[in-house]
Amino acid sequence: xxxxxxxxxxxxTIRNLSFAREQRVIFDNASLDIQHGKITAIMGPSGSGKxxxxxxxxxxLSPSQGSIVVDGQHINQLxxxxxxxxxxxxxxLFQSGAxxxxxxxxxxxxxxxxxxxxxxxxxxxxxxLMKLQAVGLRxxxxxxxNELSGxxxxxxxxxxxxALDPMMVMYxxxxxxxxxxxxxxxxxxxxxxxxxxxxxxxxxxxxVEETAAxxxxxxxxxSGKIIGQGTPQELQQSKSEWVQQFMNGKPDGPVKFHxxxxxxxDDL
Amino acid sequence: xxxFLSTIGHSVIATLTKTGRxxxxxxxxxxxxxxxxxxxxxxxxQLFSVGVLTILIITISGLFVGMVLGLQGYYILSDFGAxxxxxxxxxxxxxxxxxxxxxxxxxAGRAGSSLTAEIGLMKATEQLSGMEMMAVDPIxxxxxxxxxxxxxxxxxxxxxxxxVGILGGQLVGVSLLGVDEGAFWxxxxxxxxxxxxxxxxxxxxxxxxxxxxxxxxxxxxxxIPTSEGVSRATTRTVVYxxxxxxxxxxILTALMFGDI
Numbered sequence: 001x002x003x004x005x006x007x008x009x010x011x012x013t014i015r016n017l018s019f020a021r022e023q024r025v026i027f028d029n030a031s032l033d034i035q036h037g038k039i040t041a042i043m044g045p046s047g048s049g050k051x052x053x054x055x056x057x058x059x060x061l062s063p064s065q066g067s068i069v070v071d072g073q074h075i076n077q078l079x080x081x082x083x084x085x086x087x088x089x090x091x092x093l094f095q096s097g098a099x100x101x102x103x104x105x106x107x108x109x110x111x112x113x114x115x116x117x118x119x120x121x122x123x124x125x126x127x128x129l130m131k132l133q134a135v136g137l138r139x140x141x142x143x144x145x146n147e148l149s150g151x152x153x154x155x156x157x158x159x160x161x162x163a164l165d166p167m168m169v170m171y172x173x174x175x176x177x178x179x180x181x182x183x184x185x186x187x188x189x190x191x192x193x194x195x196x197x198x199x200x201x202x203x204x205x206x207x208v209e210e211t212a213a214x215x216x217x218x219x220x221x222x223s224g225k226i227i228g229q230g231t232p233q234e235l236q237q238s239k240s241e242w243v244q245q246f247m248n249g250k251p252d253g254p255v256k257f258h259x260x261x262x263x264x265x266d267d268l
Numbered sequence: 269x270x271x272f273l274s275t276i277g278h279s280v281i282a283t284l285t286k287t288g289r290x291x292x293x294x295x296x297x298x299x300x301x302x303x304x305x306x307x308x309x310x311x312x313x314q315l316f317s318v319g320v321l322t323i324l325i326i327t328i329s330g331l332f333v334g335m336v337l338g339l340q341g342y343y344i345l346s347d348f349g350a351x352x353x354x355x356x357x358x359x360x361x362x363x364x365x366x367x368x369x370x371x372x373x374x375x376a377g378r379a380g381s382s383l384t385a386e387i388g389l390m391k392a393t394e395q396l397s398g399m400e401m402m403a404v405d406p407i408x409x410x411x412x413x414x415x416x417x418x419x420x421x422x423x424x425x426x427x428x429x430x431x432v433g434i435l436g437g438q439l440v441g442v443s444l445l446g447v448d449e450g451a452f453w454x455x456x457x458x459x460x461x462x463x464x465x466x467x468x469x470x471x472x473x474x475x476x477x478x479x480x481x482x483x484x485x486x487x488x489x490x491x492i493p494t495s496e497g498v499s500r501a502t503t504r505t506v507v508y509x510x511x512x513x514x515x516x517x518x519i520l521t522a523l524m525f526g527d528i
Contacts, residue, residue, distance in 0.1 A: 058401055084403040091401075098398030112402045115409075160402075 011036045011168055011200045012057055017066035019049075019056060026052050028224040029066070034168075039194050039201040041211045043246065044221035050204040051095070053221075054170045057202070058092060059083045071167065088116055091161030091169040095176060097153035099145040099160070105132070106141040109159045116164060131159040135189060151182025158189060168200040169193070175207040183207075187214055208247055212236075220246055222254075290486045293407075297485070300405075300412040310413040311420075318379045318414065318481075319421030323428060325378050326371055330362075330429035333370060334436025337361055341437070342445045351441075352451035356459040358437035359430075363460065363469045364525070367430035369517050372476035375422055376509035380484035383414055384505040387488025388498035396489075411485050418484070422477025423470050430469070468524045475516055480509045 012034035019027040026049040034040045042050050055061045056068055059075045068075045073086060099108050109128045113119065119127075132138040135155040145153060154174060161169050171190065175183050191214040194201045205211045212218065212232040220228040220235070220243055228235060228243035235243055245253030261267065304310055341357045387410065390396050396406040434456075441447040460466065484505045491501035 055397075060397065060400060084405075087401055087403040092398070094394045094398055094401075096394050098394040100395055100398075101393070112404070115402065115404050157398075 009036055010034060011071060012202070013067075013069040014057075015067050015069075017056070017063050017068065019052065019061070019063045021052075025224050027056075027063070027066075030221070030224065030226050031066075032219050032226060032229070034200060034202055035217065036200055037194075037198055038216040039190070039203060039214055041203045041205060041215035041218045042221060043205060043208065043211060043218055045246070046206060048221045049224060050206075050221065051172050054092065054172055054202065054204055057170065058087065058090060088112075088164055089167045091164070091166040093154065093157050093161050093169065093171045093174055095173040097145070097150075097157040099148075099153060099157055101145045104142055104144050105137065105148070105156050108145070108156060109141075109163055112160065112163045127163070128159075131163055132156075134162070134193070135159045136185070149182070151178050151185065154178070154182075154186065155189065158186075158193075162193065162197070162199075165197070166199070168202065171201065171203045171205070173205055174203065175205055175210050183210060190214060208249065212247075222246075286490070289490060290482070293411075293486050293489060294482055296407050297412050297415050297482075300408040301416065303408065304412045304416060310409070311416050314413045314417035315421060318383070318417045319425065322375060322378045322421065322425055325374055326425045326429050327432050329370065329374055330367075330432035331436040333366055333429075334358060334362065334433030334438075335440045337366075337433065338437035338440030338445070342441055342447065351445075351447045353455055353459075354437070354441045354447050355434075355452035355456035358441070359434055359456045359460050360465060362430040362433040362437075363465050365469075365517070365521070367426045367433065368469050368472035368476055369513060371426040371429040372422065372473065372480055372513045373510055375418075375425060375477070376480045376484070376506055376513065379418065379421070380480050380505050380509050381502050383418070383481070383484040384488040384491070384502045385498060387411070387414075387485060388491035388493070388501050391489065391491060392493035392495070392498060407489075411489065415481050415485055418481025419474070419477045422480070423473040426469065426473035426476075464525075468520075471524075472517065472520050475520060476513050479512045479516060483509050483512060 010033040014033070015031050017027045017030045018025075032042075042053055044050055052061065056063055057070060057075070059078065062076045070086060071089065073082070075083070075086070078086065099105075100111065103111070106128055109131050110124050113124050113127060117124075129138055129141070132141055135158055137152060137155055137159065140148070140152060140156075145156075148156065158169075174186050174190065178186060187210050190201060190203065193199055194214075203211055203215065212235075215232055218228075218230065218232055218235055219226050222242060228238055228240050228246075230238065235247055238244065238247075242254045244250070337358045338354065341354050342351060345351050345354055345357065387396075390406075390410065396410070399406045399409065438449075438452060442449045442452050487501040487505045487508070488498075491497045
């Protein structure tokens with residue numbers, strides 16, 4: 001009964017997920033839930049498969065085992081048109097921004113609206129300017145992606161991700177490579193958007209402090225498994241060595257500093 | 269020995285897998301032909317970058333190839349007192365062979381490599397993934413318009429090459445070397461057949477355009493999304509396209525003009 005309740009309030013339900021690339025196991029029987037209207041963070045060391053998880057949720061990759069249910073639909077059982085219909089309700093912020101480089105900021109944000117609606121240009125203009133105002137870049141609408149700083153590009157990508165008013169936005173490493181001011185702006189934007197528009201947010205990140213400041217729930221991943229989960233406060237008090245090493249940034253612990261190798265002295 | 273056989277086996281499997289991926293890519297691209305043709309705006313932009321921007325190199329090359337044909341042809345034909353047939357020789361060489369083949373090789377170097385680099389870089393910078401996540405199929409929006417633009421441009425570029433080549437030949441043969449202008453044009457007009465020469469040349473250029481554009485787009489789409497991967501894909505486009513053009517040219521020539 002309790003499990004049913006959990007599933008009903010979940011927008012994304014992942015059960016027994018396994019995924020491998022060639023010989024390398026990325027996920028090994030992982031299960032997690034993303035709650036409606038909450039900010040859920042997926043955290044873990046680099047290379048732990050966090051971005052892959054977003055691609056699996058978005059249907060860009062298929063799991064070798066297990067199920068991914070998004071908004072009540074099994075993502076890997078959908079045909080192309082059903083998958084595309086579902087993706088219109090998802091926004092994704094790529095680490096690089098993934099803006100189309102041959103069109104300007106305005107046209108980038110207008111792109112999904114023009115592709116999926118038959119709205120007149122005057123309404124599209126109003127919608128785009130509203131989205132750009134929300135990320136503080138209305139004045140930069142005529143700039144091209146190569147004229148934007150990294151932080152600005154990510155904010156434009158965020159405006160594009162919310163252009164169709166999605167139910168959920170996935171953020172792939174939104175804070176990586178940002179200066180403190182841009183990072184602060186992005187943290188505030190993600191939180192404000194989530195709370196004011198009623199979005200469900202999934203943040204994939206390894207920036208502990210910024211992510212923990214806005215996340216409602218955190219999953220910590222390592223070696224394809226969920227090694228810890230809970231609210232930021234619960235995780236800070238966790239007794240798990242894995243969780244403590246990650247949350248406090250300790251250089252050595254269950255995740256070794258040294259890559260697996262032969263005896264040092266034998267090797268010299 | 270086992271290692272050697274294993275290496276050969278792996279490369280054969282890899283080649284067959286890639287060929288299969290290429291065939292599926294083409295099938296998917298062709299499936300959007302009708303919907304893209306209904307949106308001429310998408311094709312016109314690509315016709316400019318793939319076709320119009322290639323005209324300069326095609327025109328200059330065509331002029332020089334025609335001029336060289338005029339020189340070489342004159343010296344050979346004058347040995348037999350047959351200078352008047354220079355126009356036929358130049359036109360037949362250009363319309364049947366050099367027009368489609370050389371313009372396709374230039375097209376692969378200029379437009380094909382640029383298509384591969386563009387698509388490969390879009391993949392490396394996650395623009396294609398971004399489109400997929402916006403529920404926009406990149407094959408429909410990015411690949412298919414470029415494919416159609418390539419297929420439409422190539423025969424036109426080959427025609428321009430042949431036309432400018434003939435003018436180059438006339439410049440050298442008639443204006444510089446003194447071949448009779450009336451004989452130059454009238455012999456060409458009476459000997460060049462619309463179906464046997466011109467239409468076969470057009471068929472060749474359509475086939476080359478199809479193959480070169482397919483190779484270029486697939487190599488970009490299939491590139492490893494790193495700077496080195498895109499660089500290698502661009503090189504492969506030029507190499508594979510050149511082999512494909514020359515190989516297909518032999519087969520098509522044998523079918524059209526040979527008795528095979």
